[in-house]
Amino acid sequence: MSRIGKKPVTLVKGTSASISGQTIEVKGPKGTRSFTAGDDVTLTIEGDAVKVAPRGLSKRARAQWGMTRSMIENLVTGVSTGFKKEMEIQGVGYRAAMQGNVLKLSVGHSHDVNFEAPKGVTITVPKQTEIIVEGIDQQLVGQVAANIREWKQPEPYKGKGIRYKGEFVFRKEGKKK
Secondary structure (H helix, E strand, O other): OOHHHHOOEEOOOOOEEEEEOOEEEEEEOOEEEEEEOOOOEEEEEEOOEEEEEEOOOOHHHHHHHHHHHHHHHHHHHHHHOOEEEEEEEEOOOOEEEEEOOEEEEEOOOOOOEEEEOOOOEEEEOOOOOEEEEEEOOHHHHHHHHHHHHHOOOOOOOOOOEEEEOOOOOOOOOOOOO
16 A cells, blocks of 8 residues: 555645546645546545545556655646755856856856756846756746756865755865875
């Protein structure tokens, strides 16, 4: 039995859900998101909660049960509070700036890196060394943050690069004479 799948997803105040076939659509103050579940699960709305149940006891149905419930919970969280990834830049001369919809990164390359924010994601730069990625789609927010981090991953000797806030970078000792 799935421990995650058993729990109903409660709809936060200000959000509403509707089911048509295997597609669930959740509306909230930040927007609207939808998810199409596989044929191995059954979706029902009971009061202010969405319940997911497996169809049969196959391994695939049990796997889809918990995953579908988690996806629906992420929809509700996204349209009510949204998702946020905070990043920090470390290194002498490394900085970021927003110009319209384009994030300009100066991270040790011979040129500035221009990263255009995709639709549905908001990038803000409160300080030159901080980047905040926000949106209602958890997967898109995480992917955009990973794409930004990819331009200059933290290196293990001096720790220079773009990292998530609170991320620990294992440091190596340099050469010995």
